[in-house]
Amino acid sequence: MAWIAALSYYPVKGCAGTSVDDATLTPAGLAHDRSFMVTDADGVFRSQRRHPQLALIRPEISSDGGRLTLRGLGLDLLTIDVDTIGARRDVELFGVPYKGIDQGDEAAGWLSEFLGAPTRLMRVPPEHNRVTDGRTPGTSGYADSCAVHVLSRSTLDLLNERLAERGSAPLPMDRFRPNIVIEGWDEPHVEDRARHITMGEAELGYAKPAIRCVATVVDQKVGAKAGPEPLRTLADYRRAAEGGVAFGTKFAVLRPGELSVGDQVIVGSWGEPEL
Structure with missing residues (x-):
């Protein structure tokens, strides 16, 4: 069984996030x-x-x-x-x-x-009607693209194993600024294959892989760039067809609702990774 391990939102784009035990998922995230x-x-x-x-x-x-x-x-x-x-x-x-x-x-x-x-x-104005791209269209505020960024603990664990092989220190989850962290998937990158997810009262539809930028090299605790990782290591095994590296997955909101840490995560349909 998989479940929600953490929920975070970022009121001001680019600034620190807020971790909560309970959250309302709106059409915009x-x-x-x-x-x-x-x-x-x-x-x-x-x-x-x-x-x-x-x-x-x-x-x-x-x-x-x-x-x-x-x-x-x-x-x-x-x-x-x-x-x-x-x-x-x-x-x-x-x-x-x-x-x-x-x-x-x-x-x-x-x-x-x-x-x-x-x-x-x-x-964002109340009438903001942005339409986001990807396999499942949706909306969002000032996010880079789609409304919800999902990342699993096992995905980060694999990256940290590969970093250790290079002699590099492990990275915390906040380096990637996800909205929803999922525990319970033993295999890494399961979020890449999930096409329809139910959690709590809400439903998510797969949009696209999360393409990572240089912001991932910023140490969130000190507010400064900390070297080439994780981009250097991700380039070894997570290159995306359209360029860059992928880590985590973007989803659109199919049904808003309440979410809580501990809610079960149920995948209703699967697909092949788009890398």
Whole structure:
């Protein structure tokens, strides 16, 4: 039997996540996941690829989504009332245009000081109707692509075995920033073959492999790049046909509902890995 071992959402794209025992899965992913995005002054998103110190910002969002608190080493914490009705501004994510609601000068000043560059904080508008790609279409907030990133413990265990063979230290799960961690699958990369998953009250449909970028080399505890791993080792055995390396799987939400750590994970249909 497989089960949910961990649930995490990331209120501000690129910043630290929040681990919970219970979560609501919405059509756009776990509630509050990537509902905010840090951008430059022109609305282009910032990420750990160029700003690894984003990992050290610890956002906290109230359960109703009405208040956001930012914590970061060396700065006083900042709490703002979330604006969901303000003027829409143009934002850009991987070259694709969307809209965002600017969260004001106080949040912008705090983030600009922390990152050392002019920065704004944007929220997904309520009418955001993004359609994500992959085998099963869906929607998401400001996630890189699909709504839910699933990774199994056995998949990480295999990577760490291969890292040990190179004399490298094991990596923690937070290096990959999954939303749902699954235990109980003895074989690694089972998530690549799962096409329909039921867990708790919710259902997920397979979208595509998760292609990994340089952000995976960022140590989430220190907010700095820590060398070539895991990309160097993943390149040995997880190269994707379209380029890059795959680790974990993206899913779209077929049926929203409540999830809890410990919920059984049931795979209703299987397919061949798309690598």
